[in-house]
């Protein structure tokens with residue numbers, strides 16, 4: 128079974144459409160295309176903001192999905208994940224030891240203290256924004272808060288590493304260093320990815336790496352950076368529904384993601400409300 132988000136390391140064959148190619152099938156976006164992706168990213172972020180407001184005890188993961196789909200469709204977009212390799216929903220909703228790709232359902236009721244990962248894709252005018260966040264029901268506290276803070280810091284470090292003259296490995300390494308400094312598990316079975324007209328394009332953006340390696344960070348490169356950290360080991364297992372991925376040891380997981388464009392002035396986060 129293939130997955131809607133968090134690109135599995137491996138061959139994503141993206142079609143080149145007359146754009147400059149810097150390596151393999153990596154396509155660079157023009158300034159105008161990045162404008163279009165910013166609009167898609169904004170819609171994605173607006174859906175996530177609405178979902179964040181609805182994360183309360185008693186809400187179901189299907190309630191959250193319904194809210195996200197309404198925001199996206201009201202904004203003239205389409206839920207990217209719905210139908211992607213058969214995925215049935217607008218959001219991936221993953222609770223506690225689940226890391227990514229959980230399926231929203233009326234049977235999952237949020238309880239105080241649950242750690243909820245929300246991943247959303249919005250397609251607008253053919254362009255895609257992909258972003259995710261983690262929240263704890265009732266407010267972040269204790270070890271879950273530390274894990275969430277570390278994961279969000281990993282994302283921030285990855286974005287900050289997108290400097291002119293740099294390489295993709297700088298991004299991966301920056302995420303990894305934050306994970307190691309915080310002594311969390313760094314999930315490597317799933318990773319970030321290029322994004323554009325397709326949800327998963329080349330290159331893969333691993334959450335571990337070596338500075339100075341990989342493709343150069345040139346203007347027009349657009350990637351989804353998405354660290355997944357755990358309070359235990361990083362080994363994962365796929366559940367019987369064929370989608371939900373959880374930690375093998377049952378430890379708590381967090382996930383944050385932004386779609387980020389490399390511009391002549393440095394990184395620009397496209398998935399902001």
Ligand code: MG
Pocket residue numbers: 132133246247248257258259384
């Ligand atoms: Mg995502």
Ligand code: MG
Pocket residue numbers: 132133134257258319320351353384
């Ligand atoms: Mg993604």
